[in-house]
Amino acid sequence: MIPNPSPKRSLATPPLQAQEQLLMREIIGLIGKSLAPGVVLREMLHLLSELLGLNRGRIVLVDAPDSAQNSPPGTSRICFAYGLTKAEIARGIYAPSEGITGRVLATGQTMLVQDIDAEPQFLARSVTRDQLPQETVAFIALPILVNGATVGVLACHRIRSRQRRLNDDMALLKIMATLAGQVLQLQDLMQQQTRALETRNTLLTHALDAAAVRYGIIGTSSALLQAIDELERVSQAQASVLLLGESGTGKELFARALHLSSQRRDAPFIKVNCAAIPDTLFESELFGYERGAFTGAASARVGWFEQANHGTIFLDEIGDMPLAMQTKLLRTLQEGTIVRLGGKAEIKVDVRLVAATHRDLETDVASGSFRRDLFYRLNVIPIRLPSLRERREDIHTLAIHFMNRANQANQRNVYLSPAALTRLQEHPWPGNIRELGNVIERLVLLADGPMVTATELERFLPTEAGGTFTTLASAPVGASTPAKPAPRAPTAPLVRDYLPANSHTREELQQTLAQHGGNQSRAAQALGMTVRQFAYRLRKGAPQG
Numbered sequence: 001m002i003p004n005p006s007p008k009r010s011l012a013t014p015p016l017q018a019q020e021q022l023l024m025r026e027i028i029g030l031i032g033k034s035l036a037p038g039v040v041l042r043e044m045l046h047l048l049s050e051l052l053g054l055n056r057g058r059i060v061l062v063d064a065p066d067s068a069q070n071s072p073p074g075t076s077r078i079c080f081a082y083g084l085t086k087a088e089i090a091r092g093i094y095a096p097s098e099g100i101t102g103r104v105l106a107t108g109q110t111m112l113v114q115d116i117d118a119e120p121q122f123l124a125r126s127v128t129r130d131q132l133p134q135e136t137v138a139f140i141a142l143p144i145l146v147n148g149a150t151v152g153v154l155a156c157h158r159i160r161s162r163q164r165r166l167n168d169d170m171a172l173l174k175i176m177a178t179l180a181g182q183v184l185q186l187q188d189l190m191q192q193q194t195r196a197l198e199t200r201n202t203l204l205t206h207a208l209d210a211a212a213v214r215y216g217i218i219g220t221s222s223a224l225l226q227a228i229d230e231l232e233r234v235s236q237a238q239a240s241v242l243l244l245g246e247s248g249t250g251k252e253l254f255a256r257a258l259h260l261s262s263q264r265r266d267a268p269f270i271k272v273n274c275a276a277i278p279d280t281l282f283e284s285e286l287f288g289y290e291r292g293a294f295t296g297a298a299s300a301r302v303g304w305f306e307q308a309n310h311g312t313i314f315l316d317e318i319g320d321m322p323l324a325m326q327t328k329l330l331r332t333l334q335e336g337t338i339v340r341l342g343g344k345a346e347i348k349v350d351v352r353l354v355a356a357t358h359r360d361l362e363t364d365v366a367s368g369s370f371r372r373d374l375f376y377r378l379n380v381i382p383i384r385l386p387s388l389r390e391r392r393e394d395i396h397t398l399a400i401h402f403m404n405r406a407n408q409a410n411q412r413n414v415y416l417s418p419a420a421l422t423r424l425q426e427h428p429w430p431g432n433i434r435e436l437g438n439v440i441e442r443l444v445l446l447a448d449g450p451m452v453t454a455t456e457l458e459r460f461l462p463t464e465a466g467g468t469f470t471t472l473a474s475a476p477v478g479a480s481t482p483a484k485p486a487p488r489a490p491t492a493p494l495v496r497d498y499l500p501a502n503s504h505t506r507e508e509l510q511q512t513l514a515q516h517g518g519n520q521s522r523a524a525q526a527l528g529m530t531v532r533q534f535a536y537r538l539r540k541g542a543p544q545g
């Protein structure tokens with residue numbers, strides 16, 4: 001056996017013989033019609049045999065690491081063949097470096113066995129000697145290269161004494177091996193693209209499923225379904241509803257769902273964040289005021305209650321409502337009327353109240369900071385929203401939902417590896433669904449490649465100890481080059497603290513806004529406020545308000 005140096009291209013290459021021309025024409029025509037290796041490569045081996053007498057051709061490929069064969073690493077096997085029986089193909093399995101085929105794979109060099117009977121390394125693994133002609137048989141094996149790496153072997157038998165020059169056959173086989181490499185590379189690329197499309201398809205199917213979920217509330221855990229069931233059962237009632245749950249568990253989403261599933265759905269839904277209203281402005285905000293009610297009240301203003309007439313008013317963070325206002329709210333709930341600030345007339349309002357809090361109102365009642373009678377009035381229908389820790393089975397669907405949303409908004413195609421999805425399910429999520437949504441949005445913007453692995457995910461997860469994560473503005477948002485890992489800056493708290501209205505000066509607010517490119521939502525996030533709180537404070541010129 002001699003390793004065959006690549007046939008040198010001579011400047012005076014002899015013209016292709018008729019069979020060679022026919023072979024090339026046929027194969028090029030075939031490639032034009034189909035790129036499927038099963039079609040092209042088999043036909044190539046067929047033509048090599050029929051036209052040139054290069055018989056029992058086979059293409060041996062290394063098993064993919066995740067192949068169904070479950071073979072030891074580096075195992076290769078016959079994948080395409082012509083003139084071999086099924087049993088012969090099945091026998092064509094080679095350990096790394098085994099036999100001539102294994103050596104070509106290992107060295108990337110063409111091997112030419114002039115006489116298989118004289119070569120101890122020739123295995124006759126697939127086709128036994130008695131199946132071959134009695135005369136001297138040669139075996140030629142060439143590497144198939146893709147991007148410089150040997151991925152397979154093209155091999156065939158050849159009767160040694162033939163009219164055709166061996167070097168002509170070698171040159172032609174080399175062209176065929178190159179073509180086979182191109183076809184396999186194209187197939188690999190197509191498979192990669194198909195896999196990406198399949199993943200995207202799964203994401204979209206999930207998205208469609210998720211969109212079909214009522215009112216945009218995603219999840220199928222029993223804890224969540226129970227809360228949805230309670231919501232639906234009370235949707236037609238008039239009684240107030242109290243939504244209880246940690247920050248970011250979906251209280252506002254539920255309040256909107258309640259409104260949408262009630263007969264009031266065509267009337268307004270007004271959301272009021274009690275944590276964002278300074279004590280002195282509560283009454284005028286909720287009930288409105290008459291012209292001249294106070295200095296600067298040049299004209300009358302309708303309050304939130306009147307604006308919500310026939311609809312629903314959602315009082316978020318009701319635990320932050322001052323006691324004096326609680327008394328007035330209770331009266332409105334009992335009598336169905338409001339009196340504008342500076343006015344005398346009792347104005348009838350038909351409003352359903354949905355209140356929410358992350359606080360333990362019973363403790364506030366015990367400490368005297370929340371009126372007991374108002375608590376009873378609100379607590380007629382309490383609905384507790386489970387934390388994300390209590391419904392980990394929903395994390396997968398929620399993550400895919402947020403991922404779809406962020407991908408669509410940012411024209412990305414990022415997805416999570418199965419291990420990364422599992423890691424998400426293990427995280428404690430103190431900031432609940434809002435926190436999960438933020439993490440996913442960040443990784444869609446900042447991930448290094450389309451697939452986020454469990455290892456890469458780690459840098460997006462808030463640290464357990466500090467509960468902090470970097471703000472979006474700390475990294476190159478929307479950069480087209482792969483982003484470097486974002487530094488962990490202790491900026492935005494995970495769970496919003498409920499800050500007093502004068503917690504930041506106007507300058508601090510403006511500075512943060514400038515640092516975040518004028519984006520109120522990100523500035524608010526950085527300071528641990530809602531956008532509404534932020535906007536309000538900015539407008540009112542905190543801390544005076």
Ligand SMILES: Nc1ncnc2c1ncn2[C@@H]1O[C@H](COP(=O)(O)OP(=O)(O)OP(=O)(O)O)[C@@H](O)[C@H]1O
Pocket residue numbers: 216217218219245246247248249250251252253254316358398433434437496
């Ligand atoms: N089940 C859910 N399915 C899809 N999105 C959800 C779900 N629950 C919450 N979200 C989303 O999570 C984010 C936080 O939800 P929401 O604002 O309703 O929480 P919250 O309990 O009112 O928070 P906070 O008490 O801090 O105001 C929102 O973007 C919301 O759309």
